[in-house]
Amino acid sequence: MTFSYSSDGPTGLLPHMKVALLNARGGVYQDDPSEMAVRFVRNQLAFFGIQDLTTVVIEGHHQFPDRRAALIDEGLTG
Numbered sequence: 001m002t003f004s005y006s007s008d009g010p011t012g013l014l015p016h017m018k019v020a021l022l023n024a025r026g027g028v029y030q031d032d033p034s035e036m037a038v039r040f041v042r043n044q045l046a047f048f049g050i051q052d053l054t055t056v057v058i059e060g061h062h063q064f065p066d067r068r069a070a071l072i073d074e075g076l077t078g
Contacts, residue, residue, distance in 0.1 A: 001013055002014055002048040002049075003047060003048055003049070010047065011049070012046070012047060012048045012049020012050065013048065013049055014048045014049045014050050015049040015050065015051060017048075017049075017050050017052070018050075018052040018053075018054075019045055019050050019052065019053050019054070020054045020055075020056065021038065021041055021042070021045075021053060021054065021055045021056070022056050023037055023038050023041075023055070023056070023057045023058070023059075024057075024058045024059070024061070024075075025037070025057070025058075025059045025060075026059070026060070026061060026062025026063060027059065027060065027062065027063045028059050028060045028063060029059060030057065030059060038055060038057060042055070056075060056076070056078070057075060058071065058072055058074075058075030058076065059071070059075070
């Protein structure tokens, strides 16, 4: 079970969980308001009550093939 409903509305049942959210995207969308993948998953996890979230995003490795290795290393090291 991930959530329940009460008279106060939905309550997340997984506040004790830790999550690592990994996302790789070939283009650069970090500052793009149309970026939905990470935002959607974060919202779902928050609905379930998960607050301990580590996010790793690697992006641009397809858009900038000459910098692919550096972009991946940078994304992995944070």
